[in-house]
Amino acid sequence: MLLTFAVSGYRSLRDLILPLDRITLITGANGSGKSSLYRSIRLLAEVAQGRAIASLASEGGLNSTLWAGPETVSRAMKRGEVPVQGTVRKGTVALKLGFADEDYGYAIDLGLPADAGRSYFSMDPEIKCEALWAGEALSRSNEIAGRNGPSVRVLNQQGQRLPVVQNLARFDSMMTHAADPKDGLELLVLRERMRAWRFYDHLRTDREAPARFPKIGTRTPALSADGADLAAALQTILEIGDEVVLADAIDDAFPGAEIEITVNEGYFELLMRQKGLLRSLRAAELSDGTLRYLLLTAALLSPRPAPLIVLNEPETSLHPSLLEPLARLISKAAEKTQVLVVSHAEPLVNALAGERGCLHHHLHKELGETQVADAEPPRWRWPSR
Template sequence: MSSDTPSGIESIKIKNYRLLRDVSFAKLTKLTVLTGANGSGKSTVFDVFAFLHEAFSSGLRSAWDARNRMAGIRSVGADGPVEFELKYRTSVHRKSRLVTYQLAIDEERGAPVVVEERMRWTSAQGSGRPRDIIRFSRGQGAVWDEKSGRSEQVELESPDLLAVSALGQFRAHPRVRVLRNFVSGWYLSYISAGNSRTTPVAGPQERLSQTGDNLPNVIQYLQESHPERLGRIFEVLSQRVPHVERVTSDTLADGRLLLRLKDRPFDEPVLARFVSDGTLKLLAYLTIFYDPTPPPVIGIEEPENQLHPSLLPILADEIRQVSASAQVLVTTHSPDFLGAIYPQELWMIGRGPDGFAEVTRASDSQLIMEMIDAGAQLGALWNEGFLAAADPAGIR
């Protein structure tokens, strides 16, 4: 394990965030799949990751405003702050450490405020007293200085600033910087084929946007800087969509980029706007999976949209391969996708009697495991109503 690279999220706890009044995901695998009925809270879990990413990248106020402030974030009828707890493992001086990051936010005088922000680490075995690396409230707190071995008092400019984002810009605080870079480096996907049909201004871009509207720019970047990666993408795409031979990103006279796909039976490539939705969306996903520097966490919401059902088990296999180097979170309704998932990777989300979300791991169900041991697949169990915790009909 690299000394400055978290190995992945081990657990996350969420309180008072919309439907997630009090939920926990423990012992997360490198591939984590969420399934449940419409309105059960799957997208809300996905949005928690998006909220934290935006708060670290663009500022808490920006993420807060984008969601209609506290009225759009806090659980209905709840009092007190919205809280998150994130645990991941990293290496410090060649020793494994479990890092815990806690964030509690509230509203005061119409503005967001960080009620508490705390980062601490423990030993690999979790023994001994955890050490606070940062501990802040309303813009004031302390940060541990590794060189001096002492805590230093720090005052931020505003109570809505995250200490991790502010202090993580300085080399003097390497552990804080690791966390800042880790969360701000997450990639959350809301790709649609329609957005991928754009003709943007030419210019290579290293990573696909959340909507996929810069796909031609990413293809241009791969053409120019990583042709071997693009070749691998063509290879995989042609295996999944046999008639596709190659993809090019060509610069027009007015400086815009045009995406073209070459079909094997024809001499000339066709414009992206004439290519099927499924082919374009699969191409967009492959640019993420074969990114030369993959994000530490990748989120994919409902990949089954616009894809043929036969491609979904194959897509699951591609995602499993990328999960060797990145942690992947997927939300889905698709039994075809679930058929390629292991029980320990699947979390079922349903609404409890109080209307708030409840989460259950499939591998924690004795009934599910007995049927899996007998040869059943999760996709078939979903179709037959045995994933009761996520069943829209409420079968128990």
């Protein structure tokens, strides 16, 4: 389970260190930084896939995603005694991301390229340093693997930090290029954990949504990010997951309703029989809210639970009557996986807030900076360049 998430220099997140729990709720007004927090966690996950640089590029490059306020915000600025203005920069330009779980911690520091202006790729950030450590916070004594510039060093069984890579490209992470069963086992373990994180924020329910149409199906222990394989994912739960919990979750939201999956020449299709109707409804006939709830059900009741599931505004398209069943569904999923929920929906938040192991962070902005009300930041230290 993740215990801490840290981000510095990303959009409105100038310096944010959050404690996490089995269920973590992120709320706040529009523009408070919820979407930036979600994106920063997703960007961290992209590091393990080797896609972090490309993801930043799709957002407009490093300069478009960096904190746009002054390097430091003085007390006089906060009191309104002096205008908010920049001063001569003392620190380096950096976007930092990191987390700590029950076993390991990891952090990455991205900065401006050394050859800015001399390459067609001068908009791409470069990785300045990385660190992997044991325990909750980095220290000199618990670092397992570290990267500064092109060199990666790993702690061996004799307690020596030896270089395992000397010429790592500045756009490649040690997480993808130094993870090795022999010399970088911890890197390999953590990389696979990060690759197993799941993010759901583009579950389509419009008339042309892929989930509404028959699709070639294979065993699907994890619903895809767009929900296209919904029928196969639900059938996988019925065969190798907990079909009783699935049936209960559907009945909780739609009393008396049942689902069935039909297969025609390898094409899987979802049908739903609702109380009072004489025939089953095809997925193409379901309302947006009904389809979204079924998508969330398939995501949360996966027979192969993820270490972390992040839901961004799961209440979209849902009728208020479905929010309490959704909260119960999330709580059930949280017995096997950690769930982070970004939400506007007060009924959903209130229903989850009373659950054991639930932590609620309410975001707000002060002088353009996202802050968290009444949050005691965990111990944290960024690696040095």
